[in-house]
Amino acid sequence: MNSAASAASAPALLPLRRRIPTLPISSSLFRRRPNNRSPSQDRRLGSSLSLERLRRSSAAELRRLADAADEAFSDLRKSYRVERGDLIVFSCRRSSLVFVGNLLLWSLAAVIAVRVLVWIGLGFRWRRWGFGEWAAVRRRDRSLGGREVVVGRRKSEGLKVSVNPLSPAKSSFAGNGKIAVEKRGRRREELPKWWPELSPSPSPSPAVDVQREELQREANRLVRAIMDNRMSGKDYRYDDMIQLRELCRLSGGKISFETANVRDSFYRAAIDFVLEICSRATQTTVKVQINGEDVRTFISALADNIGLPSFRAATLIRAAVAARTRASFLQSWALEAQGKRSEALAELLKIGVIHQIFPPEEQSPEMEMVASGIKKNLQADQRKHLLTLYRGVCGAANCTTVAEALDLRS
Structure with a gap:
């Protein structure tokens, strides 16, 4: 009875459940982790991603282009057929013609672009490495009466490129060069003093x-x-x-x-x-x-x-007189070297007569051209000997211009 009473008085036992302690979940777990990268690293990462996307799109476009080219080539290979013996029928898809047209158009555009880029690149290289500051190199052409002609270009460094190999270098100041050019131009427009006055024809x-x-x-x-x-x-x-x-x-x-x-x-x-x-x-x-x-x-x-025109005629005469002067001096020295003194003096007499009739101007470009040519073939003592012979056969007439032609100016 005691056992029954104790059993009746005892509470009913329920199945025990193990309680799991609940931990507080912080919202920080769902937050974005802090970015420790610098802006430059972000830019590089973005650039690499952009380059990767560009590479993939370019590769896909190239594959598409290759497939289109293969398809067009296969279509064009089968685009013609012969019917009824002599009838040739040509038929192809429109996409093939469009592909061929685009290929030709883009090829032409690529060629033009390459030429433009090459031209720009060469121009930049000339400017970058000093090729852009080149000056025109002028020389006097004896066949044109000493007229200056451009024979090439050369880099100018501080000093202006001389227009004549025998003249001293001038300052790079633009005004002096302009004045010198104007003076030479005026001299070329002036007729020589020996040019006669032509009387007009009567009516x-x-x-x-x-x-x-x-x-x-x-x-x-x-x-x-x-x-x-x-x-x-x-x-x-x-x-x-x-x-x-x-x-x-x-x-x-x-x-x-x-x-x-x-x-x-x-x-x-x-x-x-x-x-x-x-x-x-x-x-x-x-x-x-x-x-x-x-x-x-x-x-x-x-x-x-x-x-x-009279100016042009005078220029041609000056050039011819200069050519004769140079040839006669060289011929005279050749005869003098052979011991033919009389024939050498005859050549010098020709120079005297020509200079007496068509006297060159002092310090003329024609005589400078003669001097530059003779100086390459005769030594200074040989030229002095020719001047002495000239004075003996022709006297003191026109000795100044003859000395200039022999490059013996005092």
Whole structure:
């Protein structure tokens, strides 16, 4: 009974559950972890991601392009067929034609872009390494009467590139160079002092008008004959020059050649003819004439008859005189070295006669060109010996310009 009462009084036992302690969950676990990277690292990471995306897209585009090219090539290979023996049928998909057209267009654009980039790159390289500050190198052309021509470009460093190899270097100040160029330009526009004044042709009277027209037609026929001979490979004849000048003098008219080059070539031949006539004189004081006219009047009037400007004609005469001077000096020394004194003096006499009739100006570019050529072939003592011989045969006339031609200026 005691056991039953105790059992009745005892509380009912429930199954025990193990309680798990609940820990507080902090919201910090769900927060973003702090970023310890610097802004530069973020930029590099973003750049690498961008490059990766660009690489993947480029690779995908190249694969797509390769597939399109393969498909178009396969389609074009099967695009034609022969039917009924001689009928060729061409058929292809529109995408193939579009691919070919785009390929040609983009190829052309790529070529143009490459050329532009190369041009820009070369220009940048010239400027970066000093190639951009190049100055024009000018030299005087003896065949053009000492006219300055550009023969190349050279880098200018502080000093202006000399326009003449014999002249001293000038300052890079632009004003001095401009003044020097203007002075040279004015000198080229001035006629030499020996250039004669040509009297204007009188107006024809009615009585001789018909005769002058006939002389003009004869002069035109002579010019055509001269041109025909020249086209056939024949040289200009001195008789034709004399006859042409006579016809133009009597008719008071002018003639014209087909081109300016032919006109200048004819006038150069006339200058050589005149200088050859002058070289035959035995004394420097002899008055040389051609067909009753003074040689100066003949050659200057002939330039007016053929329509050659006086400045251009004077330039050609200066150049021819300089060439004759150089050739005669070298020939004279060659004869002197061979012991042929008389023939050497005859060559020097030719120079004296030519300089007496067509005297060069002092400090002229033509004589500087002669001096630069002779100095390369003759020593200083040899040039002094030639000057002594020249004074003995020609006297003191034009010794200043002759000394300049021999580069013996005091």
